[in-house]
Amino acid sequence: MKLLVAVKQVAALDEDFAIRADGRDVEPDFLVRDLNEWDEYSLEEAMRIKEAAASPVEVLVVCVGPQDADEALRKCLAKGADRALRVWDEALAGSDPIAIARVLAAVARKEAPELFFAGVQSSDHAFAATGVATAGLLRWPHAAVVAALNYTPGAKTAVVRRELEGGALHEMQIECPAVLTIQLGINAPRYASLRSIKQAAAKPIEVLGLGELGLAPSQVGEAGSAARVRRMYIPDRGRAQMLKGSLEEQAARLAQIIKDAAGSAR
Amino acid sequence: MSEILLIAEHRQGQLRPVSLELVGAAQAARRSPSERIVVALIAQDAAGLVPSVSVAGVDEIVTVRSPVAEFEPEIYERAVRALIEARRPALVLLAHSVDSFGFAAALAADGSCGFASDIFKIEYDSNGKLVATRGGYGQKVAVEVDFPDKNVIVLAVRSGVFRAPEGSAAPQVAAFQADLGRPRTSSVGFIESSSADDVDMSGAEFILAIGRGIGEQANVERFRELAETLGATLGCSRPVADAGWLPKSRQIGQSGKTASACKLYVAMGISGAIQHLAGMKHVATIVAVNSDAGASIFSVAKYGIVGDLFEVADALEQHFK
Numbered sequence: 039m040k041l042l043v044a045v046k047q048v049a050a051l052d053e054d055f056a057i058r059a060d061g062r063d064v065e066p067d068f069l070v071r072d073l074n075e076w077d078e079y080s081l082e083e084a085m086r087i088k089e090a091a092a093s094p095v096e097v098l099v100v101c102v103g104p105q106d107a108d109e110a111l112r113k114c115l116a117k118g119a120d121r122a123l124r125v126w127d128e129a130l131a132g133s134d135p136i137a138i139a140r141v142l143a144a145v146a147r148k149e150a151p152e153l154f155f156a157g158v159q160s161s162d163h164a165f166a167a168t169g170v171a172t173a174g175l176l177r178w179p180h181a182a183v184v185a186a187l188n189y190t191p192g193a194k195t196a197v198v199r200r201e202l203e204g205g206a207l208h209e210m211q212i213e214c215p216a217v218l219t220i221q222l223g224i225n226a227p228r229y230a231s232l233r234s235i236k237q238a239a240a241k242p243i244e245v246l247g248l249g250e251l252g253l254a255p256s257q258v259g260e261a262g263s264a265a266r267v268r269r270m271y272i273p274d275r276g277r278a279q280m281l282k283g284s285l286e287e288q289a290a291r292l293a294q295i296i297k298d299a300a301g302s303a304r
Numbered sequence: 305m306s307e308i309l310l311i312a313e314h315r316q317g318q319l320r321p322v323s324l325e326l327v328g329a330a331q332a333a334r335r336s337p338s339e340r341i342v343v344a345l346i347a348q349d350a351a352g353l354v355p356s357v358s359v360a361g362v363d364e365i366v367t368v369r370s371p372v373a374e375f376e377p378e379i380y381e382r383a384v385r386a387l388i389e390a391r392r393p394a395l396v397l398l399a400h401s402v403d404s405f406g407f408a409a410a411l412a413a414d415g416s417c418g419f420a421s422d423i424f425k426i427e428y429d430s431n432g433k434l435v436a437t438r439g440g441y442g443q444k445v446a447v448e449v450d451f452p453d454k455n456v457i458v459l460a461v462r463s464g465v466f467r468a469p470e471g472s473a474a475p476q477v478a479a480f481q482a483d484l485g486r487p488r489t490s491s492v493g494f495i496e497s498s499s500a501d502d503v504d505m506s507g508a509e510f511i512l513a514i515g516r517g518i519g520e521q522a523n524v525e526r527f528r529e530l531a532e533t534l535g536a537t538l539g540c541s542r543p544v545a546d547a548g549w550l551p552k553s554r555q556i557g558q559s560g561k562t563a564s565a566c567k568l569y570v571a572m573g574i575s576g577a578i579q580h581l582a583g584m585k586h587v588a589t590i591v592a593v594n595s596d597a598g599a600s601i602f603s604v605a606k607y608g609i610v611g612d613l614f615e616v617a618d619a620l621e622q623h624f625k
Contacts, residue, residue: 051441053598064441136412136419158405162449163440164578165421166400166460167409170377174410179488180377182405199495202315202402205552205559208374209492216488219405221559223546264412264419265449268435273446278592278608288609289619292591295607296534296620299512299568299589 039095039191042151043119044142044169045077047103047110048162062267073110076157078227080220083187084155085118085228091191096120098149102130102141108243115238116230124239127248129255134263139171141258144251146176152191154217156187158183166219173217180217181210185224189214307340307616309393311384312357313403314347315375316494319356319373322399324468327361329397329461331469333426333434342393344480346383360471366391366480376487377406384411386482388456391520395434401459408460418451421460422578439460442548443578443600464582502550505561510568512583513556515541516595517573517613521549527572530617533624534570539563541574557583573613576601 048071055068056303081099088095098121099114111122125141133141139264146154154176156169166182185201196214201221212218230238231248248255260266281288308330312323323343330341340363345353350367357365368383370376380403388411390395398404400422410440425437433450436459440447451457481598486583505511512531524544531538538554545555558579563569569587574580576592576599584590587603592605593616602608609616 049441051444053596055444057445064445119339119568134420135409136415139409139413161442164442165409166405167412167419167421169409170406171409171413174381174413180406180410181489182377183402197492200402200406201559203320205555205561207497209495209496210376210489213488222542226547240316248383264417264454265381265436265451267507268450269446269448270440270445271448272444278590278602278605280602280610281607285611285615285619288611289616290623292593292607292609292616292620293623295589295591296568296570300535 039091039093040149040151041087041095041097041146042146042154042155043081043084043097043099043114043150044156044172045075045081045099045101045110045114046074046157046160047071047101047107048074048160050162057270057272061269061271063270071106071109073113074157074160076159076161076220076222079222079224080155080157081114081119082225082227083220084153086225087189087191091189095191098151100125100142100145102126102133102138104263107221111243112238112241113230115241116235117228118234121244123244123246125246125251127255127258129248129259132260132263132267133258134265135165135167135169136264137258137262138168139175140253141248141251141264142168142172143175144253146172148251153189153216154178154215155198156217156219157217158221169217169219178215178217179213181212182219184218185221187218188226245281306335306394307342307391308395308397309391310343311342311351311380311396311398311404312345313375313401313407314353316475317349317352319353320399320401321468322355322463324359325463325466326397326399326461327359327469328466329426331361332466333395333397333411335432337430339394340364342391344368344384344387346370346380354477358472360469360473362473365475365477367477367478368482368484371484372487372491374383374491375403375406376489376491377410378487378489379484381407381410382484385483385559387480388417390480395458395462396456398458400462402577404460408458411458414555416456417455418454420449420457422462424461424462424465426459441580444598497552501553503537503553505537505539505554505556506564508539508563509565510534510536511556511563511566512536512570513539513541513570513574514544514572515574516543517575518544521547524549526614526617530621533621536570541580542577556580562589566568571601572617574601575599576604591604
């Protein structure tokens with residue numbers, strides 16, 4: 039019995055950053071990396087199924103990324119994942135979610151999990167595409183934006199609730215194996231203890247290349263993508279009028295703005 | 305003749321309004337006025353939805369009969385794939401919405417079409433190649449993408465960007481036959497969000513909203529007092545509701561409430577994720593207080609203070625006592 043959790047090491051921008059010389063991405067020095075927030079919830083969901091199960095369940099975390107993505111995988115190991123697998127090849131640079139999905143689908147075929155979890159989206163590029171593209175390649179049933187899940191390991195079906203616009207939920211039954219994309223708030227992710235963080239540092243991370251998954255370089259990277267980045271730029275955006283001065287001066291000005299605007303609102 | 309195919313969305317028998325925004329997007333995206341705009345209705349009772357998409361700008365409505373009443377990802381995926389194969393549209397537009405999160409990317413997975421999501425701008429370069437723009441790195445940059453060697457391009461379009469056309473029309477209606485098979489998901493039912501807290505965020509005219517920046521649950525009380533003193537309704541962003549610090553009924557944003565009646569919105573400790581902005585960026589007077597000068601909330605706010613929330617709260621309260 040196996041649950042696969044696909045995770046991403048996301049990149050946030052420093053307060054100051056610069057666009058790369060070729061104009062197609064940000065200079066990597068300005069990126070601050072972390073495990074994608076959504077993935078904390080999908081890992082937790084897998085851990086809860088494992089811990090409630092009557093028979094052994096293996097939780098496998100998988101990340102497509104270069105060596106520094108090991109940090110994201112170690113975070114998952116520290117929270118209790120049983121195995122961590124990273125896939126990388128230089129040909130993967132420039133991959134969009136469709137190309138990444140091709141790798142994840144190859145891993146899923148090899149590992150044959152009962153459920154495949156991914157986050158609804160990533161906090162950096164917010165494509166909301168990788169999990170469902172993987173399902174498309176595997177031809178597995180899938181549900182996106184899952185905010186509640188009821189599944190017993192070994193069961194032929196699971197019951198999910200999709201979170202809709204406005205907060206209503208749509209309950210669906212889904213055949214397994216299935217791909218589910220997990221929404222924030224489905225659970226309360228655990229923190230890793232200092233002891234488990236230390237233990238995770240010593241755990242092995244399996245590393246695979248494209249060849250071991252039966253993939254050719256032309257199936258990933260820009261060549262294997264459904265879209266190609268042409269240009270990245272800092273947009274002209276509206277900008278708030280910043281209230282200046284001492285704290286007292288700022289507060290006085292803010293109070294006046296509130297009194298003026300609330301005069302009509304109250 | 306080339307065409308733009310739009311995939312309409314419906315739920316519990318009602319067309320979702322974002323479907324009509326796709327017509328506006330198609331009008332903005334077409335290469336020439338002769339390019340036809342075709343709306344696909346994938347539904348058990350497609351005929352019943354025809355009037356709701358018979359709007360100005362639509363040249364044709366194509367109905368596809370679904371074996372089920374509600375959205376099932378595999379039914380939509382198969383129906384749209386069959387439509388693409390039969391009609392070879394140059395461009396397929398669908399909403400960047402919860403339903404299309406469930407199937408749009410799967411369409412593109414076999415490499416047969418170009419695909420990009422959360423698109424807010426569609427244009428053509430000097431060579432006539434389509435260029436779509438989305439946000440990147442938490443919306444701090446704009447990203448232009450293109451689709452080399454793809455004859456069909458599928459774009460999931462951001463809601464609230466393109467305008468639904470005004471006025472009705474009488475486009476031709478054609479039925480499209482497709483074997484959609486049996487879906488491996490089945491709809492059980494809908495659960496409306498319920499809460500013991502009967503606050504009406506949509507009707508509130510003055511909202512004080514708090515976000516992750518308040519730090520911990522114990523601090524909610526501080527801002528509840530401030531809201532009371534100011535005469536505001538207390539709202540929040542997603543992380544506060546997810547953590548259970550405030551009930552879900554007070555969450556503003558895409559999966560929460562829209563601040564429909566709000567005239568004054570004070571955001572404290574809210575960074576401004578796109579999902580939150582969707583529920584409040586229309587408000588006439590937005591004031592943001594945040595410790596991070598780079599927070600996205602300042603791009604929609606009219607006034608801003610970069611500073612400590614608690615200090616600002618204390619100093620502000622003095623003026624209302």
